[in-house]
Amino acid sequence: MAIAKQDVVATMNYYDDPGDGTPPTPVIAGAKTVVNERPVVGHEVNIRDITGDEDKYRLETHGFEFRRHKSAKLDFKNEEELKHGYFEEMERLIKDATGASRVVIFNHRVRRGPADWHRIGENNTAHRGPLHRVHVDQSYDGAAVVLRWNLSMADAEPYLRGDARYQIVNVWRPLEAVEQDPLALAEAGSIAERDLVGAAISPHSAFKLPGQRKEGSRQSIEVRALVLFDT
Template identity: 45%
Template sequence: MPRDVDTILHYYADPGDGSEPTPIYVGQGTVTNERKMAQVQVTVHDITERESEFTLDKTGFQLVTRPTTAAACVADNFENVDLIKSEYFPDTVNLLKEETAATRVFIFDHKVRRGPADWHSRGQGNASQRGPLHRVHIDQSYDGADFLVKWFLPDEADTLLQHRWQIINVWRPLHTIAKDPLAVADAHSVADTDLVEARVVYRDHTRKTWTVKAPPAGSPPHKWHYKHQQTTDEVMLIKCFDSADDGSVARRVPHSAFRDKEYDDAPPRESIEVRALVFYHGV
């Protein structure tokens, strides 16, 4: 049976003075995130038995049942980065092509998370303890998405950006999820005015993301969803960007880990997230 959860999500605490959010700094194995957040009470609705209602075009996220073919990665518990790139990346490319009918998929990043929820506060070297992210966010802003195509595919960017394209995260549990599950918001329930562009600063470049404000008083709440006890064969596709801006499809999906008090004593959540540029024209 579906199991909804009343919980707290951490939204951006906008000071209201027009100042930019505190940047996140990434470098030398350390992530520094001192952005101020506000706690907001929400209900996260379980999509169990309703999975087919949620699609990339309709809501911006989609749960796909797809066991991985990367047996060596499973046996290694996704510890070996070379194995992830040689076995799991191609498996993920195939999954995305089959689910979206894309002609080309370019993986530009991945994150394995198996650490504690307070990993941000652990100082120098905390990236090696990377755990769930309890902050409502979208990985790329609209300008930030364009930048990634130009950064990773500079010789082809002008042509690729003329056609529809997307950024999709492929999020898979390494073990059935109990603690710190992943919440995703129905894209159409989140207004662009709730999004605030923010910077992530790397040694050699800067990326732009969305941090997310709670809806203003009197506005409908954001619609949050998750899959209770999501298994290793259940993959959540999360659309971070879609170049289609005519209102016909969902464009971007806020997401965040959240606390389910029933599982406070469970082992830390383990997951792998692959981030991909998805194209529908050209080679």
């Protein structure tokens, strides 16, 4: 039986730019604690349910796409199983999706905590949950830093010079059926780059479904990867 579409209107939290040229308050990301005190302002947004239309979206044109993938039975709480099992699966998935010659996974996030996990304070990464702020994970300059950190200088040079192409691609997946705090993404062409604060595509955020239940937490995992091409 086909699932009926459920487009919704929800509040999305955007960076509240003071308009005076002041740079955004830095997000301080430590090993165990993340401090994010950037001011936000809420706007009501129409969010489209893409159920049934998943095949219409492509990474090259929309900034994201959907892939069906069955993972091996893994313990997602076990870091070693993630790094030696799930990461290898994701490397193959990204190569298949992009035609890349090499994929280097440099970061991952397992989210099992509440949506207000930033307010927990010290050691809040142990309770990391969905982020209710519209954001982009990497800027152009930040992507170059990631490249330098994860490749030798000799390997990085062709990409830094522009002789070879690279991307940063995230793979997000739910670990259980999503009943609250789902993920919304903006199509790459729907937002002018001048309206973004120092970052590239694709803006995204969790959001509260109208009338969603309060108990429990959404569970998901994302991996972040350098995607390298020979030419």
